[in-house]
Amino acid sequence: MNSQELIIELNKIIKDLKGFVLITGMTGRGKSHVAMHVYYLFTPYELPLVDHDMAWFINISELPFLIEKNRKEFGDTLGFLEKRAAPKLLVLDDLGTMRDPSPSFADFIYLLVEKRHQARAGKITIVTTNLNSQQIRERYGDAFLSRIASGKNYKLEGKDRRFENLGF
Numbered sequence: 001m002n003s004q005e006l007i008i009e010l011n012k013i014i015k016d017l018k019g020f021v022l023i024t025g026m027t028g029r030g031k032s033h034v035a036m037h038v039y040y041l042f043t044p045y046e047l048p049l050v051d052h053d054m055a056w057f058i059n060i061s062e063l064p065f066l067i068e069k070n071r072k073e074f075g076d077t078l079g080f081l082e083k084r085a086a087p088k089l090l091v092l093d094d095l096g097t098m099r100d101p102s103p104s105f106a107d108f109i110y111l112l113v114e115k116r117h118q119a120r121a122g123k124i125t126i127v128t129t130n131l132n133s134q135q136i137r138e139r140y141g142d143a144f145l146s147r148i149a150s151g152k153n154y155k156l157e158g159k160d161r162r163f164e165n166l167g168f
Helices: 002-018 031-042 062-075 078-085 103-118 135-138 142-147 161-166
Strands: 017-022 053-061 089-097 124-129 150-156
Touching: 002 031, 017 031, 031 053, 031 089, 031 124, 053 062, 053 161, 062 078, 062 089, 062 103, 062 142, 089 103, 103 135, 103 150, 135 142
Parallel strands: 017 124, 017 150, 053 089, 089 124
Antiparallel strands: none
C-alpha cells in the first residue's frame, strides 16, 4: 500500500476510527504525510503542532525537550502527561528516531501510550515508525508493542518519495 491509497482508506473509515493506528515503512514512504492528513481532518486551517484540546501532533524526537521544559517551568511531568493523553487525536510521529531513548523517556512514552490504551473509546492514536516489530519490542518492550499494534496496522511500501524528487 502507498500513502495515497492509505489516505483514501482512512478517509472512508475516519468516522468509525478509534484506538491505535500503526503506520510502518521505510524512510520517505509517506507515513508522516498520512498522519498529517488525519491531523488536518481534526484541525482544519490550523498549522501542525498547534497545541489544543482536539489534536496533538508531535515528532517523538521533540518530546524529551518538551518534557524537560515542562519540568523546569512547572516542576511537574504528570500534568504534562495527562494533558498530552487527553486529545481526541494524538499523533506520535517517527517513533524510533531517537537512537537510544533514556529509561525515563521510555517510561514516559509507555505511560502516554498506556493512558491512550485505557481511554481508547472515542480516541485515536496514530504512531508512525521506521522500526519493525522486533526493534520496537527491543527498545520499548512487549507491553508497548502490544498496545500500539492493537488496532489497525499499515505498512507503506514503494520508493522513497524524497529521492524521487531529487532524481535518484
